[in-house]
Amino acid sequence: MTWSLVGKYPAILEHEEVGDEAKRLFKDANDLLDRVEQEGLLKARGMCGLFPAASVGDDIEVYTDESRTEVAQVLHNLRQQTEKPKGFNYCLSDYIAPKESGKPDWIARLR
Numbered sequence: 400m401t402w403s404l405v406g407k408y409p410a411i412l413e414h415e416e417v418g419d420e421a422k423r424l425f426k427d428a429n430d431l432l433d434r435v436e437q438e439g440l441l442k443a444r445g446m447c448g449l450f451p452a453a454s455v456g457d458d459i460e461v462y463t464d465e466s467r468t469e470v471a472q473v474l475h476n477l478r479q480q481t482e483k484p485k486g487f488n489y490c491l492s493d494y495i496a497p498k499e500s501g502k503p504d505w506i507a508r509l510r
Contacts, residue, residue, distance in 0.1 A: 445510055452506040453498035457490045459506060460498065467503070474506075 404417050404424070411421045435441050450471075451462040459474040478490040496504035 447507060447509045449505045449507055452495050452504055454492035454495040455498050457492050459492050459495050461506060461508075465503075 404421055406414050451465055451467050453460050457476050460470045461472045463469045463471045476491045478488040496502040
């Protein structure tokens, strides 16, 4: 599966085992980006914001303000579902400071 390629660009393109697949993926991605640009297939319209947040297990609590006393929304997340070595099933909540740590953190929301 191409999404599991491990390596850094540009060295991965010359990797003995995955270099050919990495080159195919890189070419396909660039071809798609060129088509999107040439044919005007996308128009960027949106908003983004940073919101106070904390992780609670696999969930992310998004707060109404910096006081972090009122939860505006809980984002429920799943850990990776494929079998992996112990400790490697990541979840989006792993990237937000845990509530019990007391460390302030934020999440970007796009719309």
